[in-house]
Amino acid sequence: MKKIVLSLVLVLILFVIVIFSLGLKTKKIYDTKDIVGKPISEVNIKIFNQDKTFNTSELRKNNFTLINFWASWCAPCKKEHKHLMSLNEKNIKILGVNFKDKKSSADYFLKKLGNPYYLVTSDQDGKSSVFFGVYGIPETILIDKDLKIIKKYIGPIDNNDVKKILKIVGAK
Numbered sequence: 001m002k003k004i005v006l007s008l009v010l011v012l013i014l015f016v017i018v019i020f021s022l023g024l025k026t027k028k029i030y031d032t033k034d035i036v037g038k039p040i041s042e043v044n045i046k047i048f049n050q051d052k053t054f055n056t057s058e059l060r061k062n063n064f065t066l067i068n069f070w071a072s073w074c075a076p077c078k079k080e081h082k083h084l085m086s087l088n089e090k091n092i093k094i095l096g097v098n099f100k101d102k103k104s105s106a107d108y109f110l111k112k113l114g115n116p117y118y119l120v121t122s123d124q125d126g127k128s129s130v131f132f133g134v135y136g137i138p139e140t141i142l143i144d145k146d147l148k149i150i151k152k153y154i155g156p157i158d159n160n161d162v163k164k165i166l167k168i169v170g171a172k
Contacts, residue, residue: 039147040067041131048098048106048120059095060145064169066094067141068117069134071101072109077138080156081113087162088116090171096120099129099137142168 044053059065068084070077088094096117098106103122110120123129132141133152140153142165150168153161 035133036149036152038149040141040143040149042147043128043131045097045121045123045128048096048122049103054119054121056147059143059147062093063145064093064150065143066092066165067097067132067143068094069097069099069123069129069132069137069139071099071137072105073101074099074137076156078109078113080138080140080158081116083157083159083162084116085114087165090166092165092169092171093118097129097132098122099134100124100126 040056040059042055042057044055046052047054059067066084066087070081084094094117096115096119098120100123106120106122110117121128132139136154138156140157141149142151142153143149151165157165
């Protein structure tokens with residue numbers, strides 16, 4: 001009797017493992033890098049420290065724009081900041097989207113480390129970031145004047161990314 005119960009338990013465990021592994025193989029994992037080649041949504045985002053909004057359609061004025069999602073409390077955002085500053089020095093237009101941050105902390109961050117952004121917007125509730133497929137920060141999206149996504153960087157950008165961005169936009 002003990003052998004039968006033990007055998008049934010083992011068969012049940014094996015069955016659960018097989019079903020679980022099949023489920024993992026058939027489930028498509030959503031990767032926001034799939035948005036490359038598609039246009040960004042035209043949305044209104046609150047301008048940081050102002051009672052005005054900015055519509056992403058205004059980004060058509062730039063040949064290329066980097067949209068950087070960041071926060072003062074984000075350690076990887078601090079790590080990538082010097083690279084954003086170097087891109088700004090090369091006249092790359094960078095739109096900053098301050099994500100779920102205290103205004104005073106974000107102000108201090110930019111005053112202390114420098115402001116690489118030609119415009120800073122605020123996404124306090126995280127709703128605007130959803131339109132860009134952002135699920136964590138830092139994330140950076142390179143778009144062209146047609147608002148088409150050229151490249152998406154998940155995590156902090158580094159020197160290699162800076163070189164690639166400069167090559168894409170034709171800057172030196």
